[in-house]
Amino acid sequence: MCLAIPGKVASTEVKDGIRTGRVQFGGITRQACLDFVPEAKEGDYVMVHVGFAISVVDKDEAERTYALLEAMGLLAEELAPDGAAPADS
Amino acid sequence: MKYLDEYRDARIARALAAEIRRRSSRRWVLMEICGGQTHTLMRYGIDELLGDSVDLVHGPGCPVCVTPLETIDRAINLARRTDVTLVSYGDMLRVPGSDTDLFHVKAEGGDVRIVYSPTDAVNLARSLPDRKVVFFAIGFETTAPAHAMAVLQAQRLGLKNFSLLVSHVLVPPAIRTLLGSPKNRVQGFIAPGHVCTVVGCRDYEDLVREFRVPIVVGGFEPIDLLEAIRMLVIQLEEGRAELENQYVRSVQYEGNRPAQEAIARVFESADRKWRGIGSIPESGLFLKPNYAAFDAERLFDLADICAQEPAECISAEVLLGHKKPTDCTAFGTRCTPDKPLGAPMVSSEGACAAYYQYKRHLVTL
Numbered sequence: 001m002c003l004a005i006p007g008k009v010a011s012t013e014v015k016d017g018i019r020t021g022r023v024q025f026g027g028i029t030r031q032a033c034l035d036f037v038p039e040a041k042e043g044d045y046v047m048v049h050v051g052f053a054i055s056v057v058d059k060d061e062a063e064r065t066y067a068l069l070e071a072m073g074l075l076a077e078e079l080a081p082d083g084a085a086p087a088d089s
Numbered sequence: 090m091k092y093l094d095e096y097r098d099a100r101i102a103r104a105l106a107a108e109i110r111r112r113s114s115r116r117w118v119l120m121e122i123c124g125g126q127t128h129t130l131m132r133y134g135i136d137e138l139l140g141d142s143v144d145l146v147h148g149p150g151c152p153v154c155v156t157p158l159e160t161i162d163r164a165i166n167l168a169r170r171t172d173v174t175l176v177s178y179g180d181m182l183r184v185p186g187s188d189t190d191l192f193h194v195k196a197e198g199g200d201v202r203i204v205y206s207p208t209d210a211v212n213l214a215r216s217l218p219d220r221k222v223v224f225f226a227i228g229f230e231t232t233a234p235a236h237a238m239a240v241l242q243a244q245r246l247g248l249k250n251f252s253l254l255v256s257h258v259l260v261p262p263a264i265r266t267l268l269g270s271p272k273n274r275v276q277g278f279i280a281p282g283h284v285c286t287v288v289g290c291r292d293y294e295d296l297v298r299e300f301r302v303p304i305v306v307g308g309f310e311p312i313d314l315l316e317a318i319r320m321l322v323i324q325l326e327e328g329r330a331e332l333e334n335q336y337v338r339s340v341q342y343e344g345n346r347p348a349q350e351a352i353a354r355v356f357e358s359a360d361r362k363w364r365g366i367g368s369i370p371e372s373g374l375f376l377k378p379n380y381a382a383f384d385a386e387r388l389f390d391l392a393d394i395c396a397q398e399p400a401e402c403i404s405a406e407v408l409l410g411h412k413k414p415t416d417c418t419a420f421g422t423r424c425t426p427d428k429p430l431g432a433p434m435v436s437s438e439g440a441c442a443a444y445y446q447y448k449r450h451l452v453t454l
Contacts, residue, residue, distance in 0.1 A: 001152045001180065001438060002231040002283045003125045003309065004339075006092040017245065018238075026090045033208065036234060036348040045092060047286065047339050050178075051206025052235040054348060055286045055339045057092055062338035066095055069312060072108070073101035 004049035006057055007032070009042050023048055092338065096310030097133075105315040106138040112322050113142035118274050119321055120267075120410050122260055123229075123281035124151030124438030125309050131443040133311040135318075143318060146274075146410035147443075149263050150281055152228045153180050153436035155363040155408070156256045158396040161186040164225050164254055166394055167385065168199040174217060176210040177225040179203045184435045187396045207239035214243065214251035223385045226253040231283040233257055233374055234348035237355035240376070240383050252385040255376060258361055260284050261292040262372035268300045272411050277321040279307040279314065282336035287352075289344025294332045301330045308336040355380055365404030365432035402431030407440055414441040421445060 007023035012034060014020075019034045023046060030051070034040050037053045046053035121127055127147045130136055136145045149155055165186045168175040175191070182192040182203065195201035200220070204210050207224060214222035226236040236253060243251040260281060267273060280293050285306045293304050303324040307317030317335040324331060334340055352374070361373020376384045386392070401419055406412040414420050414433065424430040426442050433439035437446070 001125070001178070001227075001436070002123055002150070002229055002281060004231070004283045004286070006090070008091070016242075018242065033235075033238065035238065036345055036351070038347065047283070049231055049283060050235045051208050052238065054231065054234070054283065054345055055341075058338050062092060065316075065337060069101050069105070069316065070098075073098070073104040 002049070004047040004054055006045050007048050009034075009040055009044050009046055011042060012040075021046075021053070023053070093310065096308070096312040098312060102133070102135075102138070102311050102315055105312065105319055106135075109139055109315070109319050109322050110142040112319070112326055114326060116141055116144050117276050117322055117325050118144045118146060118410075119277045119279065119318060120146045120148045120275040121279040121307070121314070122148040122150040122264070123284070123309075124154065124436065124440075126150075126279060126281070126307065126314060127440050127443050128438050129309055129311060129314055131447040134447070135311060135314060139318070143322065146413070147407070147440035148267070148278075148410060149363065149366060149408040150229065150260065151433070151436050151438040151440075152232070152256070152258060153184060154404075154432040154439040155258060155365065156181075156184070156227050157362045157364045158187060158398055159394055160254070160256045161190075162394050162396050163386070163391040165189060165191060165194055166391065167223050167254065167389060168194045168201050170389075172221050174200045174202060174213065174220045174222045175225060176202045176204055176213060176222060178227070180436050180438075181225055181227065185429060207235050208242070211239050211242050211246070211248070211251060214248050215246065218250060220250060222251050223389075224251070224253050225256075227256045229258060229260055229281070229284050230288045230352070231281075231286070233356060234287060234345075234351045237351040240355050240380055241351065243383060244380075249382075252383045252388050253376065254385040255374065257356065257374035258363060259358065259372050259374065261296060262369050263363070263366075264296055265299075266366070266369050267409050268296070268302060270409060272409075275302075275410050277303045277305070277325055279317045279321070280304050282306055282308045282313070282340055285334075285336070285340045285344065287345050287348045289349075290332055290334065290340065290342050297330055297332045303330045304332050306332075306334045306336050306340050308339070363408075364398065365402070365408050367405070399430045404431035404433050404441075407433050414444040415448070417441070
């Protein structure tokens with residue numbers, strides 16, 4: 001119920017006094033309200049929940065976190081003793 | 090899809106799980122609050138990946154599950170009226186009331202419509218001026234700003250035929266109730282990332298201080314959850330109790346100010362009943378008196394509709410983390426997603442439903 005999906009803002013417009021945008025989720029495009037993310041612009045990724053963008057994905061933080069996780073993954077694999085890796089999930 | 094696929098990388102998941110197992114000197118009891126997180130943990134078998142290092146218990150964070158039985162009965166009562174169009178999110182339709190559900194009322198000719206967004210409900214009211222359109226507004230803090238905007242938009246458009254049946258709950262009062270219980274065994278929490286995206290982290294910091302319990306704000310993908318669990322285990326092993334944010338790509342400490350302003354304009358907090366748990370002080374959002382014209386409870390005189398929950402259901406203990414779904418004698422036999430006895434089995438995000446869907450092999454039939 002509280003899920004929000006990241007999508008890319010393709011275009012923005014003001015309609016009935018509300019700022020909306022066309023947001024792409026993979027191959028699907030949907031209209032979303034952008035009133036809660038006034039800073040969102042074309043090309044940004046936004047988290048969309050029930051048709052409302054609730055945050056702009058922080059690209060730098062996402063990349064930094066992911067790079068750390070990836071480095072940890074590689075390191076852990078190199079250091080893992082034989083048989084330590086669990087079965088495929 | 091970007092920001093989804095990379096957080097499902099099995100190689101990183103295995104490394105994180107190995108790190109958690111290596112770091113744990115004992116079996117820590119951790120709770121995720123949000124039903125979406127419960128679903129991810131079960132779907133990807135994260136509990137099994139962690140072995141004995143962590144005991145994951147599941148919190149009350151499924152708004153579909155905790156909507157009180159009498160509120161469902163009120164929605165059913167509205168849907169049966171010939172002048173009402175009841176609009177709802179799809180997952181509410183199969184939730185049983187005292188004697189039927191909205192799906193059956195629809196099949197019997199009730200005007201029940203499913204929407205993806207509250208904006209669709211407002212548009213429906215515009216296109217059906219002769220119908221009384223009632224939107225069944227359920228949710229946590231994540232959904233509240235969208236519902237507030239629907240009311241503001243209806244007001245701006247001068248709609249006289251649009252109202253909300255509100256069942257809104259707040260997460261921090263539920264955590265406070267849980268931590269205050271003498272039966273509590275939860276040692277660390279994964280806070281719900283999208284709730285915190287909207288309201289920020291301040292309330293969770295208060296809980297950390299008040300109860301000296303570590304809380305990590307977590308995302309919804311397998312890697313997010315494993316990383317949040319790792320951060321909690323490290324805190325517990327080091328004897329720390331702090332608020333940390335794993336879900337930095339979406340959550341800022343202050344949250345989303347415009348969304349908070351929309352909530353504050355339209356809603357106010359008061360005591361709210363949770364299905365399976367009972368009343369929790371200041372845990373609900375209600376329409377402010379100056380938006381009474383949009384309040385279906387006032388417009389349709391629903392206060393007399395009350396209901397008793399089934400006695401056999403142990404949902405209160407499941408929702409508070411005291412018991413696992415599989416501890417229930419009715420689980421998978423007298424209580425299934427098709428014929429649920431109580432709250433956590435009613436929605437696909439409920440803990441019992443998630444166990445049933447992904448662990449049914451454990452049930453001895």
